[in-house]
């Protein structure tokens with residue numbers, strides 16, 4: 001994978017760990033979507049589990065895409081390479097959905113178990129990313145009121161809508 005990236009752009013390098021983390025995260029969270037899609041009809045609630053799952057995935061990928069492109073720009077990655085990285089990123093979740101379907105058709109046992117583990121990893125990665133952004137993005141790892149207030153607000157909103 002690393003050599004592949006150097007071929008795309010021999011001068012500017014992108015941290016492979018960030019790229020891998022992002023892609024794996026996106027791929028893994030695509031896995032359970034196939035499961036909800038195959039369950040078909042939504043329940044009677046305002047947004048069924050199927051819709052809210054896909055909506056949630058779509059919405060949370062918007063800020064991720066913005067942050068990803070911002071990072072690529074800061075690293076001065078060539079525009080063509082940046083577009084390629086973004087396209088690859090957008091393919092990861094659908095690939096996860098496809099992978100789940102293929103596993104089902106191949107008759108892989110314990111798919112539910114695999115999904116439980118992948119969801120655990122997805123949530124873990126997400127917690128790591130968010131805490132890194134929230135607590136380690138400023139100098140000296142300072143806490144400030146705006147950050148704490150937004151964390152509190154986010155927690156309250158999450159509690160209210162769940």
Ligand SMILES: [Zn+2]
Pocket residue numbers: 025026029060126
């Ligand atoms: Zn995610």
